[in-house]
Amino acid sequence: MSYSRRDPILNEYSLGGTTLNRVKSVRDLGVRFDSKLKFNDHIIDIFTAHISAHKIGRHGSSRKHRAVNDGALRFEPEPYNKKLELNSAGKIHCKVAGGVAPTVQWFLNESSPLPSGVTSLNGTLLVTSAEHRHAGRYTCRATDGNTTIHSTISLDVVVTPRILEPESGEQVHAWVGQPVILHCRATGDPQPTTHWDRNLTILHQQEGVETEGSANASNARMLVLNNGTLVIRSAREEDSDRYGCTAGSAAGLARHDLQLIVHPEGEVIPSSESSGVASKAVVISISVAGAYMLLVLALMVYCRRRRLRRRRRGEKMELEMVEGREKLVEGEEEKKPNGGPVQNGRLLPHEKDSGPDNSEVSGVSRISKKSGQYDHLSVPRSLLTEQIPLGRGEFGEVLVAKIDISQVKKLRAKEDGDLEPKLRPVLVKVLTTKDEVQLADFRRQLDMFSRVRHANVARLLGLCNEQGSPHCMLLEYTDWGDLKSFLTATRTPEETAEYQARVGQAHAAVAGAAGAAGGRAMPPLEPQHRLLLASHLASAASALAAHRITHRDIASRNCVVTSSLRLKLSCPALSRAPLSHEYYKLHDQVIPLRWLPAEVVMEGEYSTKSDVYSFAATIWEIYTKAELPFAKLNDNSVLERLKGGNLEWNIPSSMPEKLAALLKRCWSHSPTDRPQFTEILEEVNALLQETTSDTTKHNNTEEKDTGTPTPMVFFN
Known part of the structure; x- marks a missing residue:
């Protein structure tokens, strides 16, 4: 990839034959990189994480420094x-x-x-x-x-906020047509803000729910008042669900949930004031019998519909998702002797599942009606061409292939006629494992990429699920490949030699079959380019956090970059060859040790705040041109220092001071001390705007002094 200066008067430069005008603002910068790039408004959480207390010391003398003048104070x-x-x-x-x-x-x-x-x-x-x-x-x-x-x-x-009402796990009973009032009250300093959610989705964003003061508030059946009270003017059976009251402020978050049960008219409602063992036993027996009858009826209807679908359409794969639990379903079912539901690398349904994920039978019956929502993503594997293996992950082989998007659209639209071929690169993750833990992670990733539609998150393009073949997840890929290979390609020969001499040949080599821009050397990244990549990554992570999804493996190897310098968060997760040295096996789990905080490594507690830690490690990779974190330490040394709380990240000299201070907060030992992604995105974008403005002013000054426009290189 080469670029040349074209017209010094117009101050235009080209890369690969495409001419670009010099950028004069952040918006222009986005347009030059990608004509479709927009700084979209992101969902801003109304709560920010509180900062926990630290250890205390005693008053002493002022700190002493070495008696050597090493620069300005x-x-x-x-x-x-x-x-x-x-x-x-x-x-x-x-x-x-x-x-x-x-x-x-x-x-x-x-x-x-x-x-x-x-x-x-x-x-x-x-x-x-x-x-x-x-x-x-x-x-x-x-x-x-x-x-x-x-x-x-x-x-x-x-x-820290504390919820006074409702009590956690409380049950509220009501009849159809009866008004229901649910209070959400909390204390704290500063006074926390409260909101209701239904099945972890903010209530006032759902259809048919109005807030106090809105235009339709007087006629709304469900109304959320400004004081946190939820009013249902006329209850319906479909209102039965799990509701959550969340209170948050700068001091932290608190949440209690309750179960609302709306009974048909005339049905006996269990009373908390009932006395006597006999009356309680009668109420419990009636409730259990009614629930059992509803369960049997629901299962009969479900099984009958499933048999009819089999007869009409033959074997078919369905995907059921119940509160985060997905099931891949086939027609001809086989069971292991121990009841394990695996065949040919596919998941088959359990006839009985006593686990906690199936505790809400009403949820199963409702979601089963939507079990075909992934059918439109089904793609024949025969459409995949030019398959190139990248390596292996925990699920199986990972490939890069090309697919004719026009044929995919033709299949989904069920139209005839010839369309002009339009080949597009895709990342293919093949599912061949039978391990239940890995199958669950495959489902989690499938849910993540299907739910989040964002310009900086790789899209789920399809699923291959032919009979007798392993499942394949097709993710959006880019023309310049993964970010790690791209960053390595921006190194000069001198930088590569210095890195190899410092850490050794084993860790200095970067694998990647596709590489960045076909393996060609890339021009060095300017400061605004690096900040743009950081902004894209923060935007993607913020989008995941807004959907309450954790990525769990944010790293440069799991990001892809386009020729217009747009970063997209993906998840090839080559935990085996060729990037196996970047993963570590701990307690039968393969984890990216050097990118994870202590609470994940020690206790397996993934959260948005653990993704914040990994995000900071990835930004560190961008500024070190894809160096391996703590390359001079072996995995055991990294693990021991992480346990002891003395694993220190060094700050690259090329990193701005404000960004370095932000990353240090992201690497805090306590998760509550780490910032939210919304705050990170705001600070990175502000720094990007400031850097771009300074660059423009500097170039304008040089133009006045020399009369010649200063060269600025941007990627095509």
Whole structure:
């Protein structure tokens, strides 16, 4: 891939024969990279994560530095604002670099003494037990001879939200046509905001639900009041469901859920005030008998419909999803002696499942009606051409192939006639394993890519499910391949030689059959290019978080990049060859050890905050041109340091200070200290805009001084 300067007067440059005007704004930057690129509005969570308390120390003398002048006196990093839970302990660091022997002191406001209960030790502000009177602005002052620098931060004392009503697990009974009032009340400091959800979907975003003050509030059957109360003016049987009350503020989140059961008119409602063993036994017996009859009827109807579908249409694959649990269903079912439902790499339905995922029978009967929602994604494997193996993952082989999109559209539209061929690269993940854990992860990834439609998330293009063949998941792929190979291609020969000499040949080689842009060398990335990639990744991760989905393996190897420099989050997950050295087997689980925080490695607790940690590691890869994190350490050393809490990330010199400070927060040991993706996206976009503006001003200045436009290279 080469580029040449075309017209110095017009200040245009080309890459691969395509001419681009010099960018003058963030919006122009997006247009140049991709004419369809837009900075879409993202769903902003109304809650932000609270910051937990830290250990405390004792007041001591100012911190000492080595007596060597290593540059101007400066903060590394700049102290940032802090929130502490009421009556908890915490500390705020103020680290100084440069100078000869600087002294560091903390003051209340600008020069007032620290209040009782707050001390300073070696530049660290210590709070023994946070009280409301400790809240305020604190200044860190560093002095070295005649040089003085200072930084002011805000300390807030907060109270974690606590829900007063409803009680967790509460059951509310009502008759059809009866009004129902559900209260959602919480306390905290600052006062938390509350909202209702139904089956983990925000209630006021659902059809037929209005909020107080809206145009249709007076006629709405379901109304959410501003004080957090949910009013159902006339209950219906379909209103029976699980409702959740969530309260959140800058201090954290709290959630209680309840079960609303709407009974037909005349049916006996269990009363909490009933007394006597006999009356309670009668109520319980009637309820159990009624539930059993409903279950039997639902199963009879379901089995009959399934048999009729078999007779009419033959063998067919269906995908059922019940509260996050999906089932791949076939016609001719075979069972293992132990009841395991696997045949030819496919999942078959359990006739009986006593697990927790099937506890809501009413949910099964409702969702079963939608079991064919993935039929439109069925694609014959014969349409896949030019298949190139990339490696192997936990599910099976991973390939890159091409598919004729026009033929796919023709099949789905059930139209005749010839269409002009339109080949498109796809990532093929083949499912050949019979391991239940890996099958569940395959279902999870299938759900993730089918639910999230976003410009920076790879799309699910289809499923191959022919009889006798393993299942295949077809994901969107790009012309320049994976981000890791692309970043490696931007290295100069000198950088490659230096990296190999530093970490050894084994880790320096980057595998990838497709490579970036066909394996060709790429021009170096400019600062705004790297920030654009970071913005795309933050946008993709924020979209997943908005759907309450965790990726669990965010890394450069699992991202793809287009020739217009658009990043898309995918998941090839080549946990075996050729990237097996980037994964580690722990407790029969293969995990990306170097990209995961301690709570995942030690306890298996995946969350949006663990994805934040992995996101920061991927941004680190972008600025180090795809170096292996902690390349000088073996896996056991990384594991031990992670357990001990002393695994330190080094910051690349090319990374902006504001971005470095953000990544350090993302790598915090406590998940609650890590920022939300909405906050990350906002900060990265602001930094991108600032960098682009500075570049434009710098180039305009050079043009005035020299009379010649300054070259700027952008990708086609």
